[in-house]
Amino acid sequence: MDILDEFKFSFKGDVSNETWIKDYYSVDSSNHQIYPELVCFPKDEDDIKISLNSAIRNGLSISCRGAGTSLLGQTLSNGLILDFTRYMNKILGIDLQSNFVSVQPGVVKGILDKELRKHNKFLPPNPASSNYCTIGGMVSNNSSGPYGLGYGSILKYLQQVDFNYYDGSRGFAKDGVCDDRLRKLLLPLIPAHYEITSAYPNVSKNSCGYRLDSVFTPTYSPQRIFAASEGTLAIVNSLKLKILDLPIFRSLFIVYFSSVQKACMYSRKILSTSPVALELLDTPVMDSSIKYVTKNKDGCLLFIEYFYSYNEEINTITSLLRNAIYPEGKVLEQAHDLNSITNLWNSRRNALNMAIRYTVGNRKPFTIFEDTAVSIEHLYDYIVYMLALYKKYDLPYVIYGHLGNGNLHTRPIIIDSNESDGQLDSKQMKILEDITNLIFKKVQEYRGTITAEHGDGISRAPYIRNVYNDFILSYFTYVKKAFDPLNILNPGKIIA
Numbered sequence: 201m202d203i204l205d206e207f208k209f210s211f212k213g214d215v216s217n218e219t220w221i222k223d224y225y226s227v228d229s230s231n232h233q234i235y236p237e238l239v240c241f242p243k244d245e246d247d248i249k250i251s252l253n254s255a256i257r258n259g260l261s262i263s264c265r266g267a268g269t270s271l272l273g274q275t276l277s278n279g280l281i282l283d284f285t286r287y288m289n290k291i292l293g294i295d296l297q298s299n300f301v302s303v304q305p306g307v308v309k310g311i312l313d314k315e316l317r318k319h320n321k322f323l324p325p326n327p328a329s330s331n332y333c334t335i336g337g338m339v340s341n342n343s344s345g346p347y348g349l350g351y352g353s354i355l356k357y358l359q360q361v362d363f364n365y366y367d368g369s370r371g372f373a374k375d376g377v378c379d380d381r382l383r384k385l386l387l388p389l390i391p392a393h394y395e396i397t398s399a400y401p402n403v404s405k406n407s408c409g410y411r412l413d414s415v416f417t418p419t420y421s422p423q424r425i426f427a428a429s430e431g432t433l434a435i436v437n438s439l440k441l442k443i444l445d446l447p448i449f450r451s452l453f454i455v456y457f458s459s460v461q462k463a464c465m466y467s468r469k470i471l472s473t474s475p476v477a478l479e480l481l482d483t484p485v486m487d488s489s490i491k492y493v494t495k496n497k498d499g500c501l502l503f504i505e506y507f508y509s510y511n512e513e514i515n516t517i518t519s520l521l522r523n524a525i526y527p528e529g530k531v532l533e534q535a536h537d538l539n540s541i542t543n544l545w546n547s548r549r550n551a552l553n554m555a556i557r558y559t560v561g562n563r564k565p566f567t568i569f570e571d572t573a574v575s576i577e578h579l580y581d582y583i584v585y586m587l588a589l590y591k592k593y594d595l596p597y598v599i600y601g602h603l604g605n606g607n608l609h610t611r612p613i614i615i616d617s618n619e620s621d622g623q624l625d626s627k628q629m630k631i632l633e634d635i636t637n638l639i640f641k642k643v644q645e646y647r648g649t650i651t652a653e654h655g656d657g658i659s660r661a662p663y664i665r666n667v668y669n670d671f672i673l674s675y676f677t678y679v680k681k682a683f684d685p686l687n688i689l690n691p692g693k694i695i696a
């Protein structure tokens with residue numbers, strides 16, 4: 201029987217092997233391309249089971265997809281793709297008493313934000329891609345965004361995950377309890393837990409590998425095994441997340457520094473004023489709405505936001521911030537009402553789009569080390585080291601992102617002289633390889649991570665061993681095999 205025929209009778213959603221659909225799903229927001237065999241749009245859990253059974257019968261891989269905004273090829277596979285955005289995109293319920301929201305994986309974060317706002321609630325992780333990205337994708341990449349500083353990544357908000365194992369059977373995991381199969385699967389991690397946790401990166405955000413360190417700390421939270429797992433362990437069919445009350449007052453300041461290094465130098469002082477967001481934009485990624493404020497090409501802007509409960513606090517906050525940035529930082533703008541704050545944040549949101557626009561034609565961005573993080577005490581030395589490497593190799597670059605988390609996104613821009621075939625020449629490849637190795641070595645020296653929020657995908661899976669020792673890697677292999685003995689769930693991601 202043709203694989204498409206297998207879906208005809210019982211699958212409630214849609215299935216397609218049309219060329220244009222396969223074209224569309226052969227790419228995501230990365231530089232990779234892989235053509236799938238079939239694209240499925242499941243309507244419910246039964247459809248997920250049918251897809252899993254078909255994948256096993258036909259020896260195909262199966263990969264999930266939200267909005268496809270992953271930057272490292274997480275969603276691509278040559279087997280079945282399950283897209284959750286067409287049907288499994290519902291908000292299942294908001295519990296205002298206990299502060300939870302239940303959703304299907306394909307719910308778009310921006311739509312959830314609007315719904316929660318009606319009840320004066322919010323789910324803090326806010327990637328710049330919020331208008332498109334889905335909750336299933338955010339959990340699987342352990343996304344965060346600017347409020348990662350004040351509120352952490354989505355892992356922290358994950359209360360319950362309902363999922364299907366590779367063979368279709370149901371599983372669940374929530375605070376303190378999970379199904380029996382998962383309980384048994386996690387048992388071998390218990391005696392190794394302390395040793396595992398103590399060797400994890402010393403950073404405030406981490407999306408590299410499996411987050412085994414978060415499963416038993418501070419309490420037993422088996423659902424966290426799915427955060428950052430990139431669809432390699434199970435297929436998630438619904439999720440429950442903690443929500444918070446919206447802040448009563450907010451203030452956003454835009455501060456100018458004459459160089460990225462200077463901004464990094466002041467970061468610890470600024471953090472002592474307790475902002476919920478501390479973001480950096482360098483000149484190439486500023487859009488026209490804010491570019492006018494800095495004519496110096498080395499200059500950068502910081503976006504610093506505070507949440508607070510009493511109107512009078514603003515005077516204290518303003519003077520604390522002015523002291524913290526004195527004498528080199530200059531407050532250029534400030535906003536205290538929601539509209540003005542949202543408008544200013546839109547410029548920050550555009551940073552990656554600006555970086556992409558900056559890299560058209562023969563200017564190619566290089567993305568392997570675009571999402572490293574180190575702890576704030578190492579940030580200045582780390583950035584000075586990185587910028588010196590760019591200078592040494594005479595590479596233009598962009599740099600922006602989550603300064604407060606020590607997580608600056610950066611991409612060197614390579615001028616591709618062979619534009620016709622899109623391939624960099626061997627000298628350029630060698631330079632990039634050398635820089636990558638040097639930067640990852642530095643990250644390792646500072647006990648940082650090679651990916652704070654974007655995940656590993658295809659591009660970074662081979663580098664995970666720069667972050668974890670063999671002991672932890674052996675547990676990664678154990679977890680993957682125990683969940684997915686046939687290696688059909690998004691193969692090639694995390695375990696390369």
Ligand SMILES: Cc1cc2nc3c(=O)[nH]c(=O)nc-3n(C[C@H](O)[C@H](O)[C@H](O)COP(=O)(O)OP(=O)(O)OC[C@H]3O[C@@H](n4cnc5c(N)ncnc54)[C@H](O)[C@@H]3O)c2cc1C
Nearest residue numbers: 264266267268269270327328334336337338340344431436
């Ligand atoms: C312009 C731009 C800006 C960005 N800004 C940020 C930012 O500020 N912060 C940040 O953290 N990230 C950012 N990202 C990265 C990306 O948007 C996030 O990782 C996002 O959360 C991915 O969501 P998605 O719906 O697109 O997921 P996808 O890319 O579709 O999928 C992500 C992963 O989730 C898995 N998955 C999806 N659904 C399921 C399911 N039901 N079961 C199991 N696995 C599943 C997929 O297989 C894949 O491995 C940005 C990306 C772009 C393009």
